[in-house]
Amino acid sequence: xxxxxxxxxxxxxxxxxxxxxxxxxxxxxxxxxxxxxxxxxxxxxxxxxxxxxxxxxxxxxxxxxxxxxxxxxxxxxxxxxxxxxxxxxxxxxxxxxxxxxxxxxxxxxxxxxxxxxxxxxxxxxxxxxxxxxxxxxxx
Numbered sequence: 001x002x003x004x005x006x007x008x009x010x011x012x013x014x015x016x017x018x019x020x021x022x023x024x025x026x027x028x029x030x031x032x033x034x035x036x037x038x039x040x041x042x043x044x045x046x047x048x049x050x051x052x053x054x055x056x057x058x059x060x061x062x063x064x065x066x067x068x069x070x071x072x073x074x075x076x077x078x079x080x081x082x083x084x085x086x087x088x089x090x091x092x093x094x095x096x097x098x099x100x101x102x103x104x105x106x107x108x109x110x111x112x113x114x115x116x117x118x119x120x121x122x123x124x125x126x127x128x129x130x131x132x133x134x135x136x137x138x139x
Contacts, residue, residue: 001052002137005094007038009126015115021078022105022115023134024093035095035115037067037123038132045088045107055138056082056107063108065096066135067118069125076119080108082138094134107136 010029015021017035025041055061061082068075080096089104096108126132 001049001055001139002135003043003048003052005038005041005043005134005136007041007132007134009037009128009130009132010039011127011129013037013123013126015118015123015126017115019098019114020095021111021113021118022093022095023132026092036093037115037118037126038134041094044091045094045105046091048088052136052138053086053088056086056088057084058082059084061138064137064139065108065111066133066137067122068133068135069122069130076113076122078111078113080111083109 007023012029012031014034020035022035023038023041027040063080065078085102087104093105094107095105096111098111098114100109
């Protein structure tokens with residue numbers, strides 16, 4: 001099962017946060033938003049299919065997130081886990097965490113990368129406003 005979110009970069013994308021990365025439906029970003037990698041997302045976790053959400057609540061689930069720019073390189077895959085407390089209730093943003101902390105914005109935990117770990121060519125393209133596709137696959 002998979003879900004796809006389309007967003008775009010922003011001049012303030014820095015991707016320096018050490019434990020999360022985030023995509024938001026907001027159309028703005030301040031320099032303080034060091035975990036945000038995409039704005040103007042066309043979907044939020046609240047829009048995801050119920051079966052996808054149920055699959056992500058399995059603590060043994062593997063969630064693979066692929067971040068791609070303009071459907072071409074550079075792209076990056078991040079592997080994370082599901083968690084029984086995931087709610088997918090946020091209508092604003094999707095957050096991937098390296099920790100096991102869960103709130104209504106969290107879509108995956110135990111990620112093997114945070115914003116600071118993203119490929120710097122990918123981050124540069126996002127800072128230039130490139131189109132971003134985030135594909136979440138659960139298995």
